[in-house]
């Protein structure tokens with residue numbers, strides 16, 4: 001039984017607008033979910049039996065439903081018993097892509113167990129894993145854009161728009177692009193935040209569409225800045241500020257705790273914006289200019305404010321096998 005891993009992610013620019021067709025930029029993080037699956041075929045079974053084992057108890061109904069959706073996307077005709085084991089270092093509910101990392105690693109493990117996907121890391125295999133993972137993401141988030149599972153599948157830094165060819169930047173961890181992520185600890189539900197933006201769009205179409213168009217341009221500009229060496233830090237920070245203001249003022253998905261976290265970052269010299277659904281969750285900023293003492297101060301002050309800050313490197317690899325340790 002092979003074990004598969006998929007990374008968490010950080011949306012850098014373009015969240016929410018991406019649901020409505022705009023570009024968004026996301027990066028894979030070096031936090032992972034690992035999955036392994038075993039399948040016992042039973043030709044006479046009426047359906048596929050699914051049991052999910054996590055490190056906390058037996059999972060949940062929604063988790064079971066998402067895993068079943070992934071398995072059905074892998075092979076709608078599979079009959080028998082499927083067991084899936086999951087372990088994760090991606091914090092749940094914070095906007096760091098925990099559900100996508102789960103769905104992508106599960107798709108790879110289930111494809112392996114059902115012997116449907118054989119050529120790991122070919123482009124057809126990656127596309128099949130990504131599609132099956134999206135079926136699971138739909139159970140978690142109703143109408144996801146697909147950016148989370150796409151970055152968890154391909155890794156690195158991607159520029160994604162629904163229905164468009166994915167743009168991938170050769171930005172790996174070796175580039176040393178670092179961010180500070182501050183988790184407000186305020187839980188949020190992606191589906192509800194997406195629905196709130198849809199309601200705003202229905203109320204004030206012209207203003208919200210203008211914001212989407214501006215966010216689209218910000219994402220494309222940021223993607224090109226991230227690929228340049230050296231990175232134009234000041235230009236990137238200006239886009240961080242502008243994207244955050246649009247999310248807060250035009251789309252209404254900030255939160256008092258998010259604004260406190262952004263202000264805390266600013267006091268330590270970091271330009272920060274919300275990431276993911278907003279209405280709680282995390283903010284992030286690039287740490288290029290910040291000294292290690294101001295970063296240490298930021299981590300300490302976040303803790304004093306009841307939040308948690310982490311410094312992370314962007315551009316982890318996407319889905320893949322967990323290497324078997326050599327025999328002792």
Ligand code: PMV
Nearest residue numbers: 015016095144145190276277
């Ligand atoms: O679930 P999160 O916090 O990673 O947010 C997803 C980003 C959204 O653009 C708000 C929704 C989506 O499906 O792209």
